[in-house]
Amino acid sequence: MTGRNLITDVQNTWCPGCGNFTIQHTLKALLDGWEKEGRSLDNVVLVSGIGCHAKIADYLNINSFYSLHGRTIPVATGIKLANPDLTVICCCGDGDCYAEGLDHLVFAAKRNIDITVIVHDNRVYGLTTGQYTPTSPLGFKGKSTPSGTAELPLNPVELMLACGATFIARGYTKKMDQLKTLIREGVAHKGFSFIDVLQICATFFPAADYYTPRVYEPADHDPADFQKACLLAREWDYNSDARIALGVLYRKSMPGFGERVAVPNRTASEREQAVRDIIAARI
Amino acid sequence: MTGRNLITDVQNTWCPGCGNFTIQHTLKALLDGWEKEGRSLDNVVLVSGIGCHAKIADYLNINSFYSLHGRTIPVATGIKLANPDLTVICCCGDGDCYAEGLDHLVFAAKRNIDITVIVHDNRVYGLTTGQYTPTSPLGFKGKSTPSGTAELPLNPVELMLACGATFIARGYTKKMDQLKTLIREGVAHKGFSFIDVLQICATFFPAADYYTPRVYEPADHDPADFQKACLLAREWDYNSDARIALGVLYRKSMPGFGERVAVPNRTASEREQAVRDIIAARI
Amino acid sequence: MAEEREVSVLVGGRAGDGINNAGALVARLMSRLGYRIYLYFDYPSLIRGGHNFAVIRAATREVGTCREKVDFVLALNQETVTRHQGMVHDGTAFVFNADLVKSEGQGIPVKAILAAEQAPEIMGNSVMIGGFAKAAGIEWAQVEDVFRAALPKGTDLNLKVARRAYDQLAVVRKIPERGSPPLSLVTGNEAIGLGLIRGGLDAYVSYPMTPSSSLLHFLAGEKEKFGITVVHPENEIAVVLMGLGFAYAGKKAAVGTSGGGFCLMTEGLSLAGMAELPLVFVVSQRTGPSTGLPTYTGQSELQFVLHAGQGEFPRLIVAPGDAGEALAWSAIALDIAWQFQVPAFILPDKTLSEGTYSVDTAALPSREDGPAGPGRAASPSLPYRRYADMPDGVSPPAFPGTPGAVVKVNSYAHDEYGYTTEEGDMVSLMTEKRLRKQEALARAMNTFPQVNVLGKADAPVALLCWGSTKGVSAEVGDALGLRVVQPVVLEPFPTTQLRVALSGTTKLICVEENATGQLAAIASEYGIAVDEEIFRYDGRPFTYESLLAKVQEVIL
């Protein structure tokens, strides 16, 4: 289907100033571009979790699977294995895929399954009205931790480096052009692509004043340099004050899980024959 | 209770040559030692998952919680938060806590909860008769992957470094003395302690011939050196051929989750008063 | 007023406008006049924008539902006027924010008032409340009292802006004072939390999920006062297993969630059954299946909660009908869980969890003797047998740290010591131990009044309801002269008490907020046949009129 209106008629209910708008517009712009390049959007699938971020499934007029809190990645993995021709993009929340469903993220990276994971990392549970997430800073006062959290945040970039992810990037919703590049490259990357997006939550974690002066794009960074990527990842630990590197932090080429587990196609009669052969061999 | 027989009468059903015997004997020796030092074993709790490793809960005559596949760590966390006087040791499997329950491991490290996690890392699902685990090498032919796995192993040491664990060690069941030191230090460490134990599975992953010539204890390693710890962690990636560093690879001191979330004790009448005050304030 | 003895107020505005708080203030003002209150808060699953509204009903009788018509409309946005036209009657009084809303009635220039006092925008609601108070003829002293109690921060400025609106408006429908002493206003989730504290709770572990989250927030906020540990872990699997860790260590724990999160707790539930560890599960129901309608109500988790977890083991399920019952039964649930070492469920729904009710504290039973049951055993006989086979199936508990006791709990089939067994005879013995425990539990529950009879107690036609439909059923029962029977305990199923409660009925009408009749199915399993079923499954609770009409249909 070409020339479709990429934004649906569903009423948008994000708060004014929410960074999710940026992610939505970025995806829309990318989809527009692909369509113009003659790529069919019929083969694009968006998988979302549950949360503010996930509403994007209602707002973008493409195939979508609006799944469960924490479960975008296994759904996306199933879809990709079922039909390798599909381009599968996950829009996850930070609560979603760093807390509830963290293991799926680790295993997607480990397997190098060819999907693109965009984490709307607003560092808070938005839709459930403001509890801490794994990336909230130590001491964050959310509704479940009114006297402040008791744990340091997880550094998802460092985690992904340790898990063998083959494309690791960080974006920021106040840098839309760069974000577009990151997502485009992530989708183009053959294998697992991870993009942590510092997404402004206007209501519960309005951190623009913190991020904007600190973000930078490291000059001459070679994404093939793992050691350097580790240093960049650790420069800012999502807790202490430091510069925040944006861009593609690491990239590497490696065979994907899908190719490795591929099986030959069998016709119905070949299968029936196989069944009958097996049964016959059991006499 | 002192002078107890530390081994129960339960029939031991590990295979001959199984590395679990070493872990059991190591723990017994440590418990013996503690008892001799006058430390009461009444305050020691063992939490196990489900699998060959987990049978240790039946074999050691101490408090134990024989829990679920993948769930030792949250159980242990609850126990420690409930009663900080208890020494809580988890015996996990690699299937257990690197696959089914990986997120709990990550979060225990992140929180720095004061428990000791011993992973019986035999790199296979033993009790379910030999399927690959997250630490099995690429191409491992288990019952669920008869033509070989399609994914690289996870490097748990690297993972723990990325997650903020404050005590990280690797042992080997053919090095019992060292293992004893590691577990003793892990238990003594205030905060989260992680010990990956290369455990020989005599039946499904008899890797002694591989491990024995490759393991070494890095000379002059300073466990406070994070960068060095990362290099040691990456030296052997559980897949390619390399030297395998044993010992305490990383150690750091940090306040624990338990201390941070501690609340004042309240008497029954203080609590009742608080309830009545709250209700009264709602008039 | 629609009736002499009651008044209903609708407060509506955009999500983010603080409609819930405005509703609470209105509720409090009317409560102070001596009315019983029920507040229903309706909001979609979003943070800002969208339409929120609260209906506050004040009556001289106990209430737990809304009427379809309201006597006052407090409109903070235009939608409040346009959307709820069906809720208006001839005498409805409108009070609205004149900056944003066009309507008949009395407009308030909110912006101008705020500007005059240099007050911030968020004080707009105080302006509206001031206006409402005047329109309803409420004494200024009352307003001042309520503001002082409810708005400890910036009270004076809030009062100033409210007073301006109060002075500008005219009395339209005076709400008469009833004279009776005011009661406390408590939400269902607060009541559950307070009940658990009274039951001796040591720890609450929960992962946020509507409509259970407000219980987490409440207990997290008060944890210092209560001296309880509150943990919000990585997910619901961790929640239930941490809870079991607390129980094993001798600490009374509860966990909270809704259906989707409960799915992830079912394996831990079965472990609780096998290991005989006490744990209270608060499962607040919302519209399903799956993510469904997160902020709307439903009663479709009864069968799931009853049968969840592999294998067979005893459990307790209580479904309180209002905040008062929630307060009382939550303490009992925790007691019983510990007395019998079983998992216990408290099964509210969105209506109860997030609804506000008048609670009569005078009726609060004393708990001065402390929690019942063998919660903390003295010195057990040694060698300690965690699963000692007692006549009633309940083994004397001990916890790690008890001198000389080796405390072993086990998810495998096990012997009396907790060691794994695969011997058929031992497996049977332990299964029978759990069956006997189930019987002992049922006997113990029978000493409680488990089934409420409301309405006309000897009427031949009866409504059978459970949970939050108690209030609406009772009212309809009163209006139509029907018996209303509400089992609070749903497992062990109180067959005997239910039969007594139903004796002499000729027609039984089951009222449920689901689409298949879950209580009806269970009742018929126990030989109690339901003649008619009335369902609602659009996520909204029955209003008085909607249930009345449906009941009238089936009794004709």
Next chain:
Amino acid sequence: MAEEREVSVLVGGRAGDGINNAGALVARLMSRLGYRIYLYFDYPSLIRGGHNFAVIRAATREVGTCREKVDFVLALNQETVTRHQGMVHDGTAFVFNADLVKSEGQGIPVKAILAAEQAPEIMGNSVMIGGFAKAAGIEWAQVEDVFRAALPKGTDLNLKVARRAYDQLAVVRKIPERGSPPLSLVTGNEAIGLGLIRGGLDAYVSYPMTPSSSLLHFLAGEKEKFGITVVHPENEIAVVLMGLGFAYAGKKAAVGTSGGGFCLMTEGLSLAGMAELPLVFVVSQRTGPSTGLPTYTGQSELQFVLHAGQGEFPRLIVAPGDAGEALAWSAIALDIAWQFQVPAFILPDKTLSEGTYSVDTAALPSREDGPAGPGRAASPSLPYRRYADMPDGVSPPAFPGTPGAVVKVNSYAHDEYGYTTEEGDMVSLMTEKRLRKQEALARAMNTFPQVNVLGKADAPVALLCWGSTKGVSAEVGDALGLRVVQPVVLEPFPTTQLRVALSGTTKLICVEENATGQLAAIASEYGIAVDEEIFRYDGRPFTYESLLAKVQEVIL
């Protein structure tokens, strides 16, 4: 022989001795003689050591259970002789490994034979089988045939060592040839796998858990032949969600687990219900609760599987009674899941999953017309409405990649396009759509014979059983002249067919391998009252004699 027409063989040894394989060879030898076979394999949850045994029963009738006495004992360890003394009768013939076992009967010097042929230790079992064949008077040519078919590697050497034992032993109890053509021997899990393949399976996703694991191993081993994707992911949550990913993309998937793993799938199950995605769940039951007895049987997941997942939605549950039924019904389950876009359950237990049965392939229905139902829709009408509200509640499916179709599935309450809705009317409409689908599903299932009537079809006393107790119930029914009624479909509950099957009964006895009577409870919910209940809950399946005795008790 205990009876003319049948023979039972016990093979016992240590875990790790390959008792299951030895039993399979014995089964095959007897199958070739024209008998119907049932093989039960009993093993504790450990890898080496411990005691394993297999009982192979060969009869002229269909069998699905063991007798308590055996005619042959093949002892690879001493425990086989000492432990199973109760299973021996006067004429039992013993064949044993003389190196390890002291016993009456014929000993075989296994070590010496292996040494003579320089054969490895693992060929010891072939020696024993050779000895057994001789003792049972089986022709050498048969042995050779079976070895060639079953042991493709090292066949000649295996035969050589077997021959030595064959030559050393004497015929003791000749098992007569029956003349009828031999049938294939298939385990329950293999039958499920083959049935799913015939149903059009594209992908199997599973995390190992006894007693479902052998299905994973079987399909993983044959995936190239079948052209199916087999995935063993990180845990059961990933399993079910990957399965739903496959379904969304238009690929027929099944997932497999046991009760504990199924707990973790319940949230995904509810998603399947809401999103209307077809997925087959194979839940193989074992003794619970919790970890319970991993390698022993039970029938205690029926109510759980029936009510699992939050909210209400249609589902199919089939519980095949033997391998033949498993083969046929697994294909149907997959068909129906896709035809109605619902989750479907196949509910075996350890007895069925790991038991070996004779399967009559002649009875295999042809599937040449390919899978039924609208699995692959042609071009849908645009704009595509994933949840178009059709009279039977079944919306025409389309999958991503379909030109012009925007395919949106959603776990929230949604409209016809799959967009999230919170409107009460739309929520009701979609709930009613699912209710209509439930009715359509029930109607469709009614076109299948869902209830088997065995035994004496018109007897007034009936046994009601389900799943793997089919075989034992049928035998007891035959022996006592009772009717035996076995519903294969358990949801939608086949009330009409069950009533017909039970018509004219005066006494109904429910037989279940659980402790509470789960089918009995469901039947009584549908107004079918059970008079007596016979339970077994020690993890062991009913033997013929154990059930016979219990039935005799209650019919007296």
